[in-house]
Amino acid sequence: MSDYLLEMKGIVKRFDGVPALNGIDIAIRPGECIGLCGENGAGKSTLMKVLSAVYPHGSWEGEILWQGQPLEARSIRDTEAAGIIIIHQELMLVPELSVTENLFLGNELTLPGGRMNYPAMNRRAEQLLAELQLSDVNVVLPVMNYGGGHQQLIEIAKALNKQAKLLILDEPSSSLTAAEIAVLLEIIRALKAKGVACVYISHKLDEVAAICDTIVVIRDGAHIATTPMAQLDVNRIITQMVGRDMQQLYPKQERTLGEVVFEARHVTCFDVDKPQRKRVDDVSFALRKGEILGIAGLVGAGRTELVSALFGAYPGRSQAEVWLHGARIDSSTPLKAIRAGLALVPEDRKQHGIVRDLDVGQNITLSVLARFARFSRLDREAELATVRDQIGRLALKTASPFLPITSLSGGNQQKAVLAKMLLTRPDVLILDEPTRGVDVGAKYEIYKLMFELASEGMAIIMVSSELAEVLGIADRVLVMGEGRLRGDFPNRDLTQEMLLSAALEH
Template structure:
């Protein structure tokens, strides 16, 4: 009689297996003996706080960090993988799609899809017709059958460009695609399209690693979830056996009472008022990006601004703060007194501070030290007889680092070496050193992990208790509803609703965002 074990099916061999991966930077261990494995057709969710080691691990796998610069072993298709660069890993079938899209805007869609991998005719010339035909076929597989692949990529939005990146991966015959925060700049509809495409890739046997702070997306598309914390592997489990609360607890190492902590705070008199703010497109001077928006915010109030992509929320804040590149107008008052703001310097001097939407482009100076980034807007406070008191500046910066719980080995390290969440905290620390009366936050938690998000929400509450008026733009409705005292809704550049938070639902906000301007709410 055969043994019971003989009748069990042989388990699938993982497509890849990483064992004991260790990676250090200047004596700081970023990865400490991490193990990871993915089967063909499986989507693995890789979760962890900013700085947990997720991106470092994927850079090891994709050849960004070549073999020999890390310890451990990678086995791909049953054979050791010793990639000395990205080309080696791509030749094996591993492609990474980075958070910042790697398209060349002036080149055509087809040229971007086949960049470095162009089909060629006899004699080595690029076969343009074949390239266009294959590009069209790849996009059709992804549900894009109406794209003119001869047009420059600059003609298309972020959602399309994300799909072009996937088409490029398929053109390289990718068998494993790594998605690093793929939906950070996508609308809700575009996110659904992307997740449906990943489901299709899984059915074709393509393996995926999905890195995201948006745990609802992880739960929606991933079969398995692995959690890293402080460079170490914490757990790997079937997604069906984990809740988002379970994942968060594993990520931060403690049980979270609430994703949106609230502290009671008094709301006082009107501090800031904007009247008839209008902003025109920098290129199409006749197009209004913001159209006659007026609002007030009170002392200690958290005012959320919601709306769909293109609603004009970022343009509104930029116009108020003096950073909008196009023509704009409006009347702003602080404590009833008219403000004349022509530049960010004017705004900061008046008591207004802005956390910009694009942290990398407008929030940090990448090669400057963490401490220097924090004190950048208040250097005058450390100047004596024309010289900067470096010791006083460093002491103040270190106090901000401690207060904001910024994870950095040293305040003198370049801020670019920090994780995204810690960079965001450093930018917030800089704003707080200016002691703002009104704080404008544009997507304050974009690309920030759950633990750092809660830190930012607690800071927002703390500032509201201190009487700071806060205006927060966010594309995440649950964040707007979870943090705000009152919510403005914008659509097509106009104000479409002004709601108290009590009883407010996401359905009501969406109805206002999609509804006619000046509707009675």
């Protein structure tokens, strides 16, 4: 019997003849946690989809040995039966179904006679969520009632409900806060102690360093290195990932800020389900020309609700007075908001960011199509030139603008959404978790772009759960907690601890 739980040998996966994986070897022992690292588009998710038979045996080359035996799985059902459980990078929840129904999808508990055993499932669902210290979720409500961070935890709970020998976590923490990530890492440690192996994929390299025993780095579909974590640190992982040293993570530029251009007054949002409950409670703030304003806070603090209300995109009832250049504007719908000079890059690119049926280029020009109208036709050449320009500017990795947007890696989809909103040339750009799932190199490019835009006079609001990023980028930081403004700090001598304690204060 082999020492290894899993061996993948010489894995090659092509899309339309173009190799995304070029002969990758990887081996995992029981109880071992592998950190799979690489830039956006390196092939991490593809490799894990090969392993979990999202791409079935026969659609790739190479060999998978599971507990020493060849594994020729035809579907994710086969791999789940073997004990390979994957948490996908893109959430797979069904928004209209309840939390419980999602947790048990395909795995339902039934009563004799075949009817669903809802009481038992609800009880188990509550238990699973309690393990993740998620106390404010009502398991009988539809999943769509909950925000990105909660949905991510629900997805994790769904995986924990299955019997895993190998748990694959593909960017599990991109919308979790530090406290939630700590809980997740604790759970993984407990699973490891029981002999469960993990593959952990995250662009938050601190987490990778904290939890993983071994780091596998891939670049452009090729294996670069397999190294025990004990011989590495975060900087050396970055060097292996990008193929060069990165001294500086935040390209901060000193700028002089202009006059106040934007004001939000008395923003209040009411809960979609419990209309008497406020998710955002009377928040007011102002923004100056060229300023980058960070908004920090824990999940559920009301940050996403606040910015979507400013942009007319809050799903429930909300009130907001929005002022631009000293005049009150109507931003009660996203279209009106864009016309008035605002742009929002939403947190959840799958639901609100990309149009899955369109190609990369069409997604980018979607918001400004009118600009290419020549009489009754579209000027395709001008459109394509703009698309190529945006692709270059953001270093968006795609073989062609005509590929389906869904064929891009997660981080590159994020860049496409950013490109789209930048084309509207807004006065105020609102970014909700702009670097979520984006690799270190690409993050640097996005920050550089933010500084460029700010020095051209754009005012930028950035909601981010990564405190290091907020401190690295923002001129000023608002801290929210339970729907209220808990602090407004100029970013001078500010620390993560100060932001956290403001977020937690009562």
